[in-house]
Amino acid sequence: MSSLIFLGITLVALFYGISLYNHLVNLKHAVAKAWANIDVLLKQRHDELPKLVEVCKQYKEFEQSTLQKVIEARSRVQSARESQDIGALGQAEGMLRMGLGNIFAVAEAYPELKANENFMQLQTRITGLENGIADRRELYNESVNIYNVGIEQFPAVLIANMFRYEAKPLLEFSSAEKADVDMKQLFK
Template identity: 35%
Template sequence: MNKTLMIIIAVVVIFAGIIMSGYNSLVSMNENVNGKWSQVENQLQRRNDLIPNLVNTVKGYAAHESDVFKAVSDARAKLGGAKTVAETSQANGELSSALSRLLMIAENYPDLKANTNFLQLQDELAGTENRIAVARMDYNGAVQGFNAKIKSFPTVLYAGMFGFDARDYFKADESAKTVPQVQF
């Protein structure tokens, strides 16, 4: 009986060790996902901060394009109020679309295209867009690792009990999937 008790205790200790190790791994991976999401938000905020300067520069040259300025303003507000990954993703798509229209206005104003401030802001915005793309890719990679971990055996047996649920990917807006029409 003493030998049986020792075997049972050893199995329980091993099982508890596996669960504790898995739990700690999940906590670490969850925090990694949170950190990566924070970087996405950080870059989105950077872009959000650049936009008013860009809009004001364009306004000086194209004051009659008020519908585009309103679209940019509305999209910025929507992005600022987004609470979930899905809402943020959708608002980001709307803001990208509005920014594209704003930058297309510049094509109609040669003086604006030559404006140093506008060119600097446009370069900063392009750099920020690249940073957003990298941050999104890093976030989605972290989500993929986390989701794979909580769905794999034996973690799947206890992940839900500890409150670890699958995380959402940052997805492209539906409009990003359509091929743009370029006309000369």
């Protein structure tokens, strides 16, 4: 009789362990899926930025330093995206968003550029992608938070440690991206 009770308890513990493991696998894949969704939008925006820069370059007097900052930031975002370095991506994203904001703000001083149909389409497309990236970042951070909490809770932490589940970093914004835009500086 006692061996049947022991066998029953062992089977319940085994099924509970399997259930916890499967739950952790689901959480891990939710984080990967959320990252893949961000990655798709980052790639699309990466492909659109050279077109925007090229349209702006057609206006000889357009600020080259502003364009150069966007080109450099685009390169940093691409590098961080490819290496999946979330910390570097957050910083590079901040630089890129500031650069794009500067391009759109400086474009106000160029009526011909603002009226250019290609520029307007690219501005709308990139703004839409930016909004999509912001939405996907929120989903990614929520998935990471659920995953990180899940691997730290007892008794799942035992299984997480056994299978070397490690905490994932949140996609955080740089302090520059959180700061208010200095409009006077943009139009100097």
